[in-house]
Amino acid sequence: MQQQLINLNPDLKQLWDEGYDLEICGGHLLVHRIPFVNSDKQIKYGIFVCALTLASSTRVGRPQDHTVYFCGETPCNINGVPLTAIINNSTTQRLTETITVNHYFSSKPPSGYYNNYYDKIRTYAEILSAQAKSIDGGVTARPKRIKAA
Incomplete structure (x- = not known):
């Protein structure tokens, strides 16, 4: 079902094809291996979680x-200062039996909403990974694009 949902939806398929590590679980879209900088100025990896709005069982x-x-x-800039511009709150909460989150981000586009999941995930990934790329230009939010040597 997970792969079918990804394949039948152009925005999810584009994320998948570009190398984002996607999972659909409990009505949520999870995007794994998102690079960020922590307060010690180290590159770490986290997971985005957002509710998946279904128009039908396959769309x-x-x-x-x-x-x-x-x-x-807590995601930070290259100086180890939290990204307060997008962090709405930092409260650990359990969304489902298997999904526990630590932070809630808000980055509203000028239109007030994202047209699709591709735009939404790509925007947030760029915000966090830009800080990590400033430390190491080789990091990526699209781990499936990495080719084995």
Whole structure:
């Protein structure tokens, strides 16, 4: 079902094809291996979690809002200062039996909403990974694009 949902939805398929590590679990889209910088100025990896809005059993609709949850330490800039511009709150909460998150992000586009999951995930991934790339230009939020040597 997970791969079918990804394959039948252009925005999810584009994320998959570009190398993002996707999982669909408990009505949520999880995006694994998102690089960020922690307070010790180290590159770490976390997981984005957002509710998956279904238009039908095989089609996703527009994301319900402009926010995402994050599993991981507090994301910071290259100086180790928390990214307060996007961190709405940092409260650990259990969304489902298997999904526990640590932070809630808000980065509203000018239109007030994201048209699709591709735009939403790509935007948040760029915000966090830009800090990590400043430390190591080789990090990526698209781990499936890495070729084995």
